[in-house]
Amino acid sequence: MKVCVFGASGYTGASIYKLLKETTDVDVVGTYLTEPTMFDDLYKLDINQPESFSDFFKKAQPDVVVWSVMSGPNEHELVDQGLMHLITHLTLQTKLVYISSDFVFTEGKGPYDEEDPMSKLPDDHLLAGYANAKVKAERFITKELSNYAILRAGPVYGENKIGKLDERTDKLAYHLRSDKRIAFRNDLVRTFVHVDDLAAVTVEFVQNDVTGVYHAGPDENQSFYQFMRQKAEEFGYDMNLVEKDSEEEIVNQEVPKNTSLDTEKITKITKQNFR
Template sequence: MEKVIKQLEPDVVIWSLMNGEKENVLIDIGLTNVLAAIQKDTKLIYISTDALFVDGIGDYIEADQKGSLPKDAPLSTYVNAKRRAESIIKRRHVNHVILRTSPLYGEDFNQNIEQRTQRILIQIKEKQYTEATQNLYKTFVHVHDLAKAILEISVKEYTGILHLGPMQNESYYTFYKKRLKQLGYDNSVIQPHFIKEGEIP
């Protein structure tokens, strides 16, 4: 990593890696090595997550308190590693922008759609229907909008934390209804599901 950084001498480094089950390894080894290799005036843009807010209240601002998840909770490795990464970056590299974003959707470089929607399509194929939560809300972010924001931020003087997403949130149910219609599928096969208070979706 140090050799590559020295060869490229980048003005900006964008960290967009994730690996849910091994996120802690990415942070403890990968991010630590990147921070050791880059110059102090190199801008680091780190893609983080709104999943850091574990209390479920919503409408968070950048200064709100982050939480952590117990080890046996789903996504605990991912969420807790992202939380630790933010703290490491703030402590070790002044010239940074931490972008917290909600679930992403859209096509990748090879025109493959996001795994979240792929799972829904598989469920529909297997059972002829699927369920999506109607009382859990997110601000879903199109990957192209995220890319444009990253490019814009890369040339700005700003440092600190930014929340990135649309102004309006929506439920997983309404999101998947729209998403399937966009992709040319019959969206009537999606049924609303309601989670109870305290239930983990």
């Protein structure tokens, strides 16, 4: 089976790529844009460039494509250009495994299951670029394709397979190491998923025939404050250094409160245990 991982240099993509390389009967190619990380066999590709995308894809001819690409405020370009190029190149037999986000539920009244309607943020909202592009991408995929799996994830954390920690827990560890206090919001509730659990379930979806939309993660939902206190304790630091952050927000920049995910559906079809 030939698999292509777009975004193999990224935090999540690196774990997916490494895991696929260790999987028998899988021939994997991966791409990066600016940072080849520790892999020396990734292809440099701007997914938004039609000619180079087409050249790459025709050579790669994958059976399965994993989308682990992210570009923050430029996420719309990735959908309008990169994802569109990809979709026009996919055959009926090629499966797309698309990593999506809990931010498709911008009303923040979770927990959400897979059937709940997605919503967008006002265009002038700070997070609209990323969140609305994810909604657009999912709508595009479900309309145009049948052979796809969308895996939605909440905040991804932990050390990935090339030793990189996510920015939030890295910042936490940095503060606690020097006995500095750090504050996190207690009103923002999420389903935190470990990067290697997300990578492992992605690899499962690469290998199985399951299609549709799935929420990936444990059955426990926590606020950032609760999650970070727990991590502080696990890292062996004083958890009391983790404090509650102010919940005051600027109008039109309110962060969706509860985007937690009901993960019951995925637990019925996966052998992966989410920590």
